[in-house]
Amino acid sequence: AQKITQTQPGMFVQEKEAVTLDCTYDTSDPSYGLFWYKQPSSGEMIFLIYQGSYDQQNATEGRYSLNFQKARKSANLVISASQLGDSAMYFCAMRGFNTNAGKSTFGDGTTLTVKP
């Protein structure tokens, strides 16, 4: 079984500041991937960043970085220098590659609001 928990229903951040969105996961799969997606009010699902369970370094993509702590089963998303366009729903997701055969599981999301 797989489970993703996002404990922050809503977050506020001042423009140009950094913000961390929390994600914890649970899986019995020895090999898995962790993903973050952004969903603006338009409804499209936009891929942001990926972290593999065996990756030695934390993933980074532009202003997005993933703070991966395997022992604590957490995969927090850090957005640096927030912009007004970052206001959206953010989802953490995982996929197990062995026993879960690639099954995909999403959390319930965090709504981020960037204040000018």
Add this chain to the structure above:
Amino acid sequence: EAGVAQSPRYKIIEKRQSVAFWCNPISGHATLYWYQQILGQGPKLLIQFQNNGVVDDSQLPKDRFSAERLKGVDSTLKIQPAKLEDSAVYLCASSGEAASSYNEQFFGPGTRLTVL
């Protein structure tokens, strides 16, 4: 490269009626996913296909929902009969081999279903 196509974009039906959604994944993508996203929640995986075989359908309400992926390309998701609680956005996504390594999911625009 063309993205994931879905139709229709919107559908309004009365309860107990039937409805069908269509998805055309990105060319060459082996894995196809159908998600149900209720307002304010994360996407819930309904069914996952690898080519034209089912990888996971544990959360598909099989008494009323059915899905098929003929020839490992296009897919249809059907609800018969619909209930009020089926009102949601139905998202289709596709990716490469899901169970072997990192492969980003590409999402379609979704179909917004309203059951009255």
